[in-house]
Amino acid sequence: TRFFTQTTRFFNLRTRVLTLLTRFLTLRTRFFTLRSRFLTLWRRFFTLTTRFCNMRTMLLTLKTRFFTLRTMFFTTRTRFFTLRTRFLTLRT
Numbered sequence: 001t002r003f004f005t006q007t008t009r010f011f012n013l014r015t016r017v018l019t020l021l022t023r024f025l026t027l028r029t030r031f032f033t034l035r036s037r038f039l040t041l042w043r044r045f046f047t048l049t050t051r052f053c054n055m056r057t058m059l060l061t062l063k064t065r066f067f068t069l070r071t072m073f074f075t076t077r078t079r080f081f082t083l084r085t086r087f088l089t090l091r092t
Helices: 002-091
Strands: none
Touching: none
16 A cells, blocks of 8 residues: 555645646746747838838938928029029119
8 A cells, every 4th residue: 555655645746747837838838939929010110110101201202302402492582583683783
């Protein structure tokens, strides 16, 4: 009977260790799946923010180009009117 009680204790202990190991491994697996999901979401968010910043930069460069062209137009117009005014004042 002593042998059977010792083997029973051993198998009980073995079962406990195996259940603890199984719990640990399932928790580890859950952790890694959650980590993987989080990282994919983070990558998606990062790519979206990068795209947004690129679009914003494009819009700002277009705006800058537009205002540069507008300024060039107005300076050219102003030069034309000053030259015209000089010419008209010289004629009279």
